[in-house]
Amino acid sequence: METLTNDKATLEVQLSTQQKLIANMREELGICKEHKAMAESQSESRGAHLLELKAQLEDAVLSLEAAERRMHDGELMRRRLHNTIQELKGNIRVFCRVRPMSSLEQVGADPDIQPALDFPPSDDLLSAGIILSAPSRDGAATLSKHVFAFDRVFTPEASQDAVFEEISELVQSALDGHKVCIFAYGQTGSGKTFTMLGSEEQPGMIPRSMRQIFESSQGLRQQGWELSLQASMLEIYNEEYKDLLSSKKLSGSNKSTKEGFGSQQPSGEIKKHQVVHNPDGSTTVSELTVVDITQASQVDLLLAQAMEKRSVGCTALNEQSSRSHMVFTLRLEGVNEAKGKRVSGVLNLIDLAGSERVKDSGAAGLRMKEAQAINTSLSALGDVIVALGNKQPHIPFRNSKLTYLLQPCLGGDAKTLMFVNVAPNIQFAGESLCSLRFAAKVNACEINHRKKG
Incomplete structure (x- = not known):
């Protein structure tokens, strides 16, 4: 009998301990559920905010593209108006x-x-x-x-x-x-x-x-x-x-230019500059720096x-x-x-x-x-x-x-x-x-x- 009584007391102590442990775990589980709920809420909020930011970014990109188009169109208009004014003043x-x-x-x-x-x-x-x-x-x-x-x-x-x-x-x-x-x-x-x-x-x-x-x-x-x-x-x-x-009198230091585009010429005797007008409206001047x-x-x-x-x-x-x-x-x-x-x-x-x-x-x-x-x-x-x-x-x-x-x-x-x-x-x-x-x-x-x- 005494042994059974001791075993019962031990089991009761263990049961009490387990019950406390279960209570603590339930409490922790409740906290975790609250954290989960908060995290899910924050995630949803952040997801919505992210979608809002993405929408704002898309709007900003569209606005930027529209502004760039307006700026480009405005520049073209400015050039046309500027040229018209110059022509009205006389070419x-x-x-x-x-x-x-x-x-x-x-x-x-x-x-x-x-x-x-x-x-x-x-x-x-x-x-x-x-x-x-x-x-x-x-x-x-x-x-x-x-x-x-x-x-x-x-x-x-x-x-x-x-x-x-x-x-x-x-x-x-x-x-x-x-x-x-x-x-x-x-x-x-x-x-x-x-x-x-x-x-x-x-x-x-x-x-x-x-x-x-x-x-x-x-x-x-x-x-x-x-x-x-x-x-x-x-x-x-x-x-x-x-x-x-020209840095030298000889043509070796001169260049050939198409209204400004040049290439190195071999040295030699002084050469006369030749002017050639090209079909595209540009001008080539030989031997020119x-x-x-x-x-x-x-x-x-x-x-x-x-x-x-x-x-x-x-x-x-x-x-x-x-x-x-x-x-x-x-x-x-x-x-x-x-x-x-x-x-x-x-x-x-x-x-x-x-x-x-x-x-x-x-x-x-x-x-x-x-x-x-x-x-x-x-x-x-x-x-x-x-x-x-x-x-x-x-x-x-x-x-x-x-x-x-x-x-x-x-x-x-x-x-x-x-x-x-x-x-x-x-x-x-x-x-x-x-x-x-x-x-x-x-x-x-x-x-x-x-x-x-």
């Missing part, structure tokens, strides 16, 4: 710029002599006037007044900033894939080279154009565009092409190198007269892989040789030959522009090396701007009159669009 425009008097000219100026130029106010928003007082042909003491009207007239006080503001739209046209030519024309010593190249303190149109292009390229990159730039510089001296960026441009400051170095090689000479009108046309050509290639788009533009900035009347410049010998080549070339340029404006069946591009080189960039939907630079002095009134008459002939032309009066 060929003429700006007149009057340089200020130099310090030496100011010292020697006679206060009793009236200025050679006057700038009457104009109510015409599309043109501006300038009046030139020049000695009469009959030798009388009286002055004859000659009135001209151009798209813009810049007085001697006009800054480089103000001048570039007017041509920046044409730089944008080149970025948009058009061919653009900007000329600086005028007598020797009238400020053409300053307009185009400027100085370190007052950069000219070429360095400012490069600055604008690189600033614009940042925005284009955000739109998926990659822009590549290639530059070349040559001069036309006595109707011969000369590479201004081309440079890939990755930053605007590169162009400053190229300009300095080119100016060291450019042909200059002393005349009675200017001690450092440019005796050649200098042509800076920048080819712009834009590619948007995502949209499958490509644009190709060309920007030509030309510092023309100074026009001059031989009897005034005192040219003789070599200077006489240079002056004749310069004047013949400038006359040919005017003839081409007039022929384009009159829609003549034959355009005399081959009459000069300059017009033949620039043939694809003149006429059609190309954009052309000519600066006529004049001096303010009465002693240069005869030369200024010739320059203004030439510019007026160009300004009267219409190429494809707005007629000028």
